[in-house]
Amino acid sequence: MKLNINGKIFTDNTNELEKDSIFVVSKQNEKFKDVAINNGHEVINANDLKKYLDMGSIKIVGITGTNGKTTTAAAIYSILLDLGYKVALQGTRGFFINGDQEEEYSLTTPVQLGNFAHIQKALENNCQFFVMEVSSHAIEQKRIEGLDFAIKIHTNITRDHLDYHKTIEEYINVKNSFLNDDSLKLINIDDKVVKYNSKNAFTYSLDKPSNFKVDAYSFNQGMHVMFSYAKNNYAFSSLMMGIFNIYNLMASVATVSLITNNKLEDICKVLENFGGVSGRMEIINLDPLIVVDFAHTPDGMDEVLKSFPQKDIICVFGAGGNRDSLKRPLMGKVVAKYSKHIIVTSDNPRFEDPDLIINDIISGIPSNISYEIEVNRKEAIRKAIKLANKNSVILVLGKGDESTQIIYDQKLPFSDKSEILKALKEIEA
Numbered sequence: 431m432k433l434n435i436n437g438k439i440f441t442d443n444t445n446e447l448e449k450d451s452i453f454v455v456s457k458q459n460e461k462f463k464d465v466a467i468n469n470g471h472e473v474i475n476a477n478d479l480k481k482y483l484d485m486g487s488i489k490i491v492g493i494t495g496t497n498g499k500t501t502t503a504a505a506i507y508s509i510l511l512d513l514g515y516k517v518a519l520q521g522t523r524g525f526f527i528n529g530d531q532e533e534e535y536s537l538t539t540p541v542q543l544g545n546f547a548h549i550q551k552a553l554e555n556n557c558q559f560f561v562m563e564v565s566s567h568a569i570e571q572k573r574i575e576g577l578d579f580a581i582k583i584h585t586n587i588t589r590d591h592l593d594y595h596k597t598i599e600e601y602i603n604v605k606n607s608f609l610n611d612d613s614l615k616l617i618n619i620d621d622k623v624v625k626y627n628s629k630n631a632f633t634y635s636l637d638k639p640s641n642f643k644v645d646a647y648s649f650n651q652g653m654h655v656m657f658s659y660a661k662n663n664y665a666f667s668s669l670m671m672g673i674f675n676i677y678n679l680m681a682s683v684a685t686v687s688l689i690t691n692n693k694l695e696d697i698c699k700v701l702e703n704f705g706g707v708s709g710r711m712e713i714i715n716l717d718p719l720i721v722v723d724f725a726h727t728p729d730g731m732d733e734v735l736k737s738f739p740q741k742d743i744i745c746v747f748g749a750g751g752n753r754d755s756l757k758r759p760l761m762g763k764v765v766a767k768y769s770k771h772i773i774v775t776s777d778n779p780r781f782e783d784p785d786l787i788i789n790d791i792i793s794g795i796p797s798n799i800s801y802e803i804e805v806n807r808k809e810a811i812r813k814a815i816k817l818a819n820k821n822s823v824i825l826v827l828g829k830g831d832e833s834t835q836i837i838y839d840q841k842l843p844f845s846d847k848s849e850i851l852k853a854l855k856e857i858e859a
């Protein structure tokens with residue numbers, strides 16, 4: 431891609447080199463560096479970009495972890511906006527500045543030049559904060575090279591993207607490598623595998639002792655949370671559900687407290703305006719209760735499935751093609767643990783055979799547990815709604831607020847929410 435900084439053209443692709451443009455070498459393109467040199471172009475690395483782009487005093491907030499990045503980032507963005515700051519947000523749902531969506535989703539964490547292009551846009555809009563999700567791919571591919579983080583937040587490390595990182599140990603090492611410097615950081619100390627440099631580290635938790643310690647919580651029309659920090663007690667409420675969201679919201683409150691001079695009481699107050707992220711524990715219908723959620727890892731699914739203990743769960747889910755295939759039986763196993771009825775369907779098959787993806791999933795469902803297979807996601811949603819009764823909750827998992835279904839290299843329009851609403855209309859008609 432190309433980036434124009436004060437008239438100088440930077441690119442990370444030799445195919446885009448033009449007169450006087452500067453080649454920004456990265457881990458992904460260093461194999462093409464000589465092409466740039468042999469054509470007389472200056473070659474720099476992402477760290478050098480700061481000599482051309484004055485980053486001013488913008489504070490970059492980085493959130494990494496297997497799950498919770500988008501939710502926590504969105505909560506921090508919401509709190510900072512409501513406290514009157516100018517803020518940019520970059521992540522799985524796209525690029526946003528001061529409440530407006532600037533770009534659709536491309537990568538959860540863009541490549542180096544993509545990050546600098548967004549920071550440049552944020553600076554042009556006088557943003558004081560740049561909140562960004564940091565994916566494991568981004569850490570491994572050094573896409574965040576050149577960025578100085580004002581704070582680094584860790585949500586949790588379980589398993590994802592093992593198709594890319596190959597082993598859980600490597601995945602954990604990659605995630606932990608983001609936390610090994612002496613930056614200000616906020617760590618979920620309840621996480622079993624996190625390793626971090628304790629210099630400038632603050633912690634948050636529900637169970638173990640920590641700086642931001644959740645002492646009590648209750649769920650009644652949303653959540654009510656009591657926590658302590660520096661020997662003082664505080665409280666926040668939210669309409670969001672799920673114990674995992676207590677972690678996300680505690681992390682967001684603690685982060686804003688650590689990077690601003692705002693009082694914790696004021697931060698907790700404005701948090702109540704945050705209604706959550708579309709496609710994450712999003713209630714689509716009340717009777718029957720139908721919830722759409724983005725959970726697509728065994729741990730994320732476990733967190734959602736255990737949030738409805740009083741309900742008979744009808745779970746509709748699949749697994750992405752060309753992603754970690756070893757998680758698929760674990761997904762089947764965790765759904766079987768909590769659900770009264772299971773409909774295994776397609777997610778984004780990409781270049782894989784949807785039936786074979788489904789076979790991988792059902793191989794983890796214990797033989798004594800009944801399930802249904804419906805490869806067509808639209809039909810699977812309809813079947814679930816026809817099965818539902820007052821005690822049911824239909825959980826449609828894995829795609830969240832995605833607006834397409836990826837089949838081969840085609841992104842076909844598809845949204846769980848609109849399919850649910852269409853099915854409800856047809857069935858009620």
Ligand SMILES: CC(=O)N[C@H]1[C@@H](OP(=O)(O)OP(=O)(O)OC[C@H]2O[C@@H](n3ccc(=O)[nH]c3=O)[C@H](O)[C@@H]2O)O[C@H](CO)[C@@H](O)[C@@H]1O[C@H](C)C(=O)N[C@@H](C)C(=O)N[C@H](CCC(=O)O)C(=O)O
Binds near residue numbers: 445460537567
């Ligand atoms: C699997 C993966 O991460 N692939 C990334 C990787 O692809 P690649 O190495 O094949 O890229 P490439 O096409 O060979 O190009 C590599 C570099 O060489 C340069 N190049 C290329 C050809 C040439 O002749 N000259 C040249 O200079 C390119 O401009 C580029 O800078 O490097 C590319 C450029 O840096 C990324 O765009 C690409 O992300 C692809 C599009 C992707 O889909 N990645 C997904 C898996 C991803 O990153 N997902 C994460 C996590 C999602 C989540 O959990 O939320 C994300 O952050 O979105």
Ligand SMILES: Nc1ncnc2c1ncn2[C@@H]1O[C@H](COP(=O)(O)OP(=O)(O)OP(=O)(O)O)[C@@H](O)[C@H]1O
Binds near residue numbers: 499674678729830
């Ligand atoms: N703190 C958490 N711990 C475990 N599961 C969570 C947590 N927060 C959210 N989840 C579950 O994981 C799903 C994904 O949440 P979210 O989109 O915030 O994570 P993410 O880290 O951005 O994911 P991705 O890397 O796929 O973009 C949610 O829909 C929910 O089911």
Ligand SMILES: N[C@H](CCC[C@H](N)C(=O)O)C(=O)O
Binds near residue numbers: 726750753777828832
């Ligand atoms: N429904 C998506 C969720 C994963 C999205 C993102 N985490 C990625 O890995 O690209 C899939 O499994 O295809």
Ligand SMILES: [Mg+2]
Binds near residue numbers: 499500521522538563
């Ligand atoms: Mg995300």
